[in-house]
Amino acid sequence: MESVDRRLLVTGGAGFIGSHVVEAALADGWTVAVLDDLSSGRRAHVPSGVAFYEIDVRDAGGVQAAVRDFSPTVISHQAAQASVSVSVRDPLLDAEINIRGGLHILEAARTNKVHRIVFASTGGAIYGEVSSGAADECTPERPYSPYATSKFAFERYMETYRQQYGLQAISLRYANVYGPRQNPHGEAGVVAIFLQHLRKGEPLQINARQTLGDDGCLRDYVYVADVARANLAAARGDTPALLNVGTGQSTSTRALAEALAKEVGVTPILTSALPRPGDLKRSVLDSTLASSLLGTPTSLDAGLRQLVLWSELEDAAQTNF
Template sequence: MRYLVTGGAGFAGSHIVLALLDAGHDVVVLDNLSTGHRQAVPSGVKLYEVDLLDAAATSAIVAQGPWDGVLHFAALSLVGDSMRDPFHYLRQNYLTALNLVQSCVEHKVRKLVFSSTAALFGGPERSDPVPATAPIQPESPYGESKFMIERVLFWADAVYGLRSACLRYFNAAGSDPCGRAGEDHRPETHLIPLTIDAMLGRRPALKVFGTDYPTRDGSCIRDYIHVTDLADAHIRALGQIDDRSVTYNIGNGQGYSTLEVIQSVERISGRKVPWEAAPRRAGDPATLVADSSTLRKETGWTPHFDTLDRIVETALIWREKHPTGYGI
């Protein structure tokens, strides 16, 4: 099969590229490298440095099919930034996706897998674990932009028959177990690499935002999904959308607290993590855990990296071997 991956130089996208290559498929990457890394694209994979905001350039790349599917990962993804600059986030994420989807329709692409988010869910009525059928209540422009794209895909299916899979991630983490790719955000905002960097002395003491939540140790609880398991779910989702569109939540289904992440890094590394308590951040729910039962039932997917320690171990190995990330 032949696939086009947008955002394939980023964290999740680069791991999906590896999974597709491992499965014997041909892959082409489209990425403007605003947050991705050229070094994350495997040797031999064609990279088009194109901005999806450029509708003509996007269409020209999609026209180079036929494609057995398009996987869309390119997006701005920082919740805090979206609150500071909401129009930029809404415009960027929505228009880039709209250009891509329209190009797919024009050039007869039949399948699209979309990297969505658990940021769609929120509010006091939310229950855990969260099913894909939970009420949509985005609490940030970032989450809202992803929901807008899901609606674009709904109408692309209803009117043109473009089948899609919307995969709503919880907390992607870890790194390729073969050491070929890892997590290198600039700035880094994800808890596990931040914790590792604090332990390695590469940053100041980790801030734990809130220690008085109604959880087992007072810190927030999140569902961490290994990025390789995430990639496997995307490939399985492609097999589900021959004649229908689907929506799945992706997570381990087990939550771990911030303090438990610190303890895991300490167990795996044998070193202490310096940390300090900080006030709660506005908008952070106490608990956010996925119900992935529909994905498991319909695709047979199950996470192989099903414990926090296994996820942390892969992240630590990559981060120790890449002290400057991809070297930029």
């Protein structure tokens, strides 16, 4: 681990993954600040005592002011347009947030002498179709959706900033992340969506992989605590410049629905739908390198169990309140 002043700015730190990064960093002794526009995140997710900047990454002046004020040594860039479906419908919006907004972060890092940036990239989309086996860090990138393309483009910008300005840059390519605080009201996050429907007794829609009625797309589901742990290792400089963060295990949408329903204790009502535009048929990451650095990832069954327990505790707390 490098010796570096431990001041971490987390963009998107009021959101799903970002809030877990914030908590992990605080537990690890970092001084932490959050930059978030609260378009999908919640102010309540930011712990008391953590500096908070309500700023959209598309606001160049606001980003510069926040970075200058907090003076981070490391930026964890989690803020993003994170829906493949939205990117297919509106690629300009996707690029405005993920590329132009990202460049505002890079420029603020460069001009304020930030030591390192850790980027929430996507392995679940950037490698394209993984017809067999699992994609490792040497697998050629084949972005299929505007979302994957914007993430890959920002990785290239980071490499340019490393070469031109000496900014250390680490890309973490996530598989499909799930866990507590994931938003069930958007279009990303099938686990959160399924959990909400199950608890309401509503049917779960299985979007087909190829043919209506099949088991759905195959994905690698990684628990959010494992992702937060990877971010902290990267912030400390304990990872290579590119790292897959997943489990290497392939799970169909139908199998996911049945496993989650089992943890909830209900029999799921499953319906079938056609494939969604932009969806990959199969995406699985080889995370051997991450496992060697961070330990064995959380199994899907264990992660779903923790998620369901958290949701029950949340419901109980709201009822008592």
